[in-house]
Amino acid sequence: MVGDRRMRVRRRLRRTRRINVIVVLVAIVVVAGAGYGLFTWLGRPTGLAALPNPAVVAPGGFQTQAGADKTITVGLEIRNTSTVEIVVAAARIVPPPGLKLVTLTLATPGEGNKGFALDGVLPQSSGIALGTEGPARNGIIAARFEVDCEHLPAVGAPTGEQIFVTVQLGAEQRVDELTPPVVNGTPWLTATARRTCLNPVTTASPAPPLPPMPASTPSA
Numbered sequence: 001m002v003g004d005r006r007m008r009v010r011r012r013l014r015r016t017r018r019i020n021v022i023v024v025l026v027a028i029v030v031v032a033g034a035g036y037g038l039f040t041w042l043g044r045p046t047g048l049a050a051l052p053n054p055a056v057v058a059p060g061g062f063q064t065q066a067g068a069d070k071t072i073t074v075g076l077e078i079r080n081t082s083t084v085e086i087v088v089a090a091a092r093i094v095p096p097p098g099l100k101l102v103t104l105t106l107a108t109p110g111e112g113n114k115g116f117a118l119d120g121v122l123p124q125s126s127g128i129a130l131g132t133e134g135p136a137r138n139g140i141i142a143a144r145f146e147v148d149c150e151h152l153p154a155v156g157a158p159t160g161e162q163i164f165v166t167v168q169l170g171a172e173q174r175v176d177e178l179t180p181p182v183v184n185g186t187p188w189l190t191a192t193a194r195r196t197c198l199n200p201v202t203t204a205s206p207a208p209p210l211p212p213m214p215a216s217t218p219s220a
Contacts, residue, residue: 047172051082054176056130056165062181062188066196071102073144074192078165078178080130080137089127089173090166091141096159096190098151104143149197153190161187
């Protein structure tokens with residue numbers, strides 16, 4: 001009977017040791033998981049680095065207006081794709097050959113800009129805030145160019161058109177490149193300028209809007 005009691009004690013000790021090993025292994029796993037989670041959380045991107053790149057896109061919508069002084073004026077829709085409010089502090093457009101920038105501005109599509117007239121004096125450029133929902137996430141880049149029809153790119157030739165916006169979040173800024181929209185395979189500014197050269201406005205009176213252009217889509 002003494003021997004039986006000793007055997008029972010040994011079995012209890014073995015069970016206790018197995019339980020202790022399991023507890024230690026579980027504790028190690030929990031600590032390792034917590035450490036990895038903390039490491040991941042501390043190393044996560046923050047600020048502008050956490051936003052998609054680009055955080056602002058040109059979804060394809062734009063308006064055009066021809067002037068009697070060999071100019072075209074364009075209004076390009078831009079959109080915030082991030083989940084936080086950002087500021088577009090500045091914009092820059094690289095036009096194709098034959099177009100010379102006269103002025104460029106940023107505007108929001110609020111009640112005061114509904115329909116966005118392009119035949120008058122463009123407002124002073126300043127940064128605009130883009131929200132995350134509905135019309136508040138949209139903005140407008142408006143620009144006026146002088147057109148030299150003789151120096152426009154030939155059909156099928158590269159145009160070199162580029163659009164850049166300076167995105168600001170807090171004190172951080174970065175420059176995102178937007179994809180210019182295209183019309184029937186031709187980048188938007190070249191398409192607008194070519195159509196203006198084919199149908200020039202010859203009077204000094206305010207020019208009516210150009211006929212609607214074919215549906216535009218972001219270029220590939």
